[in-house]
Amino acid sequence: xxxxxxxxxxxxxxxxxxxxxxxxxxxxxxxxxxxxxxxxxxxxxxxxxxxxxxxxxxxxxxxxxxxxxxxxxxxxxxxxxxxxxxxxxxxxxxxxxxxxxxxxxxxxxxxxxxxxxxxxxxxxxxxxxxxxxxxxxxxxxxxxxxxxxxxxxxxxxxxxxxxxxxxxxxxxxxxxxxxxxxxxxxxxxxxxxxxxxxxxxxxxxxxxxxxxxxxxxxxxxxxxxxxxxxxxxx
Amino acid sequence: xxxxxxxxxxxxxxxxxxxxxxxxxxxxxxxxxxxxxxxxxxxxxxxxxxxxxxxxxxxxxxxxxxxxxxxxxxxxxxxxxxxxxxxxxxxxxxxxxxxxxxxxxxxxxxxxxxxxxxxxxxxxxxxxxxxxxxxxxxxxxxxxxxxxxxxxxxxxxxxxxxxxxxxxxxxxxxxxxxxxxxxxxxxxxxxxxxxxxxxxxxxxxxxxxxxxxxxxxxxxxxxxxxxxxxxxxxxxxxxxxxxxxxxxxxxxxxxxxxxxxxxxxxxxxxxxxxxxxxxxxxxxxxxxxxxxxxxxxxxxxxxxxxxxxxxxxxxxxxxxxxxxxxxxxxxxxxxxxxxxxxx
Numbered sequence: 157x158x159x160x161x162x163x164x165x166x167x168x169x170x171x172x173x174x175x176x177x178x179x180x181x182x183x184x185x186x187x188x189x190x191x192x193x194x195x196x197x198x199x200x201x202x203x204x205x206x207x208x209x210x211x212x213x214x215x216x217x218x219x220x221x222x223x224x225x226x227x228x229x230x231x232x233x234x235x236x237x238x239x240x241x242x243x244x245x246x247x248x249x250x251x252x253x254x255x256x257x258x259x260x261x262x263x264x265x266x267x268x269x270x271x272x273x274x275x276x277x278x279x280x281x282x283x284x285x286x287x288x289x290x291x292x293x294x295x296x297x298x299x300x301x302x303x304x305x306x307x308x309x310x311x312x313x314x315x316x317x318x319x320x321x322x323x324x325x326x327x328x329x330x331x332x333x334x335x336x337x338x339x340x341x342x343x344x345x346x347x348x349x350x351x352x353x354x355x356x357x358x359x360x361x362x363x364x365x366x367x368x369x370x371x372x373x374x375x376x377x378x379x380x381x382x383x384x385x386x387x388x389x390x
Numbered sequence: 391x392x393x394x395x396x397x398x399x400x401x402x403x404x405x406x407x408x409x410x411x412x413x414x415x416x417x418x419x420x421x422x423x424x425x426x427x428x429x430x431x432x433x434x435x436x437x438x439x440x441x442x443x444x445x446x447x448x449x450x451x452x453x454x455x456x457x458x459x460x461x462x463x464x465x466x467x468x469x470x471x472x473x474x475x476x477x478x479x480x481x482x483x484x485x486x487x488x489x490x491x492x493x494x495x496x497x498x499x500x501x502x503x504x505x506x507x508x509x510x511x512x513x514x515x516x517x518x519x520x521x522x523x524x525x526x527x528x529x530x531x532x533x534x535x536x537x538x539x540x541x542x543x544x545x546x547x548x549x550x551x552x553x554x555x556x557x558x559x560x561x562x563x564x565x566x567x568x569x570x571x572x573x574x575x576x577x578x579x580x581x582x583x584x585x586x587x588x589x590x591x592x593x594x595x596x597x598x599x600x601x602x603x604x605x606x607x608x609x610x611x612x613x614x615x616x617x618x619x620x621x622x623x624x625x626x627x628x629x630x631x632x633x634x635x636x637x638x639x640x641x642x643x644x645x646x647x648x649x650x651x652x653x654x655x656x657x658x659x660x661x662x663x664x665x666x667x668x669x670x671x672x673x674x675x676x677x678x679x680x681x682x683x684x685x686x687x688x689x690x691x692x693x694x695x696x697x698x699x700x701x702x703x704x705x706x707x708x709x710x711x712x713x714x715x716x717x718x719x720x721x722x723x724x725x726x727x728x729x730x731x732x733x
Binding site for chain 2: 204206225226229235237241242243244245246249250251253254255257258260262263265266284286302306
């Protein structure tokens with residue numbers, strides 16, 4: 157469904173990702189693992205079109221690598237960004253509405269918000285509250301629900317467990333597992349490899365802007381090399 | 391038929407509540423007020439329209455604008471040049487170029503022309519401003535204010551500079567400005583709660599995050615900027631059509647500072663804040679002006695204190711910024727005051 161070939165990502169003059177390739181199949185959960193600074197978020201930014209990149213980003217057979225952010229969202233790619241990036245001065249409802257930035261039909265948008273509010277009752281309860289007053293876990297749920305408002309075909313989740321308490325992290329991973337059983341295709345970026353590998357069908361391990369290992373969750377889970385990469389101990 | 395979102399419908403409820411306040415203050419003044427009080431309240435309503443025009447851009451994009459009084463001036467002068475009768479223009483503007491003194495138009499047509507001229511000018515300048523960072527944009531708006539003022543001041547053959555541009559027909563009264571102010575309140579609320587308004591406010595919260603949601607920030611800023619300028623032009627037209635006389639001075643620093651203080655005190659993020667701040671400062675300043683004259687108050691003979699109103703305005707800005715940077719209303723519009731908020 158999503159194919160990436162020889163992707164180089166740049167932040168100004170600095171090259172953060174040096175020619176990686178990966179593949180996400182429909183209905184699967186693929187995980188992109190690696191330590192801080194490995195280039196995971198840069199890869200996500202290149203897929204969504206925010207970061208400058210060269211190489212191929214093919215989605216459902218179509219090359220999107222020259223397309224704008226809006227065109228990629230319209231094609232069916234949505235992201236819950238690193239650090240959640242909730243708009244704290246806007247209400248929960250307004251935040252959700254923003255996920256459907258390209259949806260012009262107010263009635264359709266209202267239908268979608270009702271749908272996601274029914275699945276996230278805690279957000280429904282706080283719909284007119286400033287999003288800044290939500291807890292970290294609630295903000296993460298909001299970020300995911302906001303991405304889902306775009307009616308995506310693939311959901312990119314960038315470090316959804318970042319900065320959350322272990323109990324909340326489990327809740328978030330339960331939520332991702334639930335989305336997966338509903339048939340959502342997911343590309344999950346994580347530092348928390350143990351949790352991510354429980355969910356993922358296939359995983360790629362990144363380090364210093366390159367993919368250093370890939371395989372099924374079982375293969376990688378047993379690999380000492382993976383643990384060494386993640387803990388930084390050679 | 392335009393379909394309104396649920397946020398826009400609650401925005402209309404808020405606008406209706408504000409309209410009630412505007413009508414009440416206006417009618418009380420119209421029936422019971424002295425000539426002086428009617429003038430005072432009229433200018434408060436004109437300033438309200440200015441503050442609303444400022445709120446559309448500054449409150450939603452959260453970029454400080456200092457050129458708003460200049461755009462008000464463009465609207466006022468453009469309408470005045472069109473509407474003033476030829477025989478008066480021949481006396482007051484004997485050296486006017488491009489046949490400006492050789493025609494006069496109906497007030498409605500003149501107002502429309504003034505709005506279009508202001509909008510086109512705002513569009514051209516806006517294309518530069520919306521691409522700049524917040525500080526850069528603010529400095530450019532300051533430069534625009536100074537440039538436009540200089541043109542008003544030194545092209546005396548067209549604008550008469552610091553001398554009075556007189557003979558503008560007085561077509562508006564207090565009732566007309568109340569109606570226009572209410573209309574502008576409705577427009578501002580609908581814009582704020584629209585898809586564009588929400589996206590623009592999101593981009594002010596987090597520019598990168600909003601871009602990742604597919605928000606076209608520059609385009610939205612430009613829309614808000616031009617809409618704001620149109621409202622400012624309307625304010626200028628209201629000013630000229632009531633007073634009958636304009637000059638360059640009222641469209642400069644003092645007015646920029648006054649209206650900025652109004653918006654900051656009430657809270658720039660909401661339309662309710664703009665209305666509240668305008669009335670608090672308009673009426674508060676009258677109290678301060680009374681004190682400036684050195685009156686006998688409660689049996690005490692107070693000394694004359696000229697310049698007190700300037701100090702008071704500065705103090706309002708400093709105190710609001712220090713104690714409550716988001717202004718009195720913060721993020722809350724009037725209709726949310728009647729709903730209990732959970733925390």
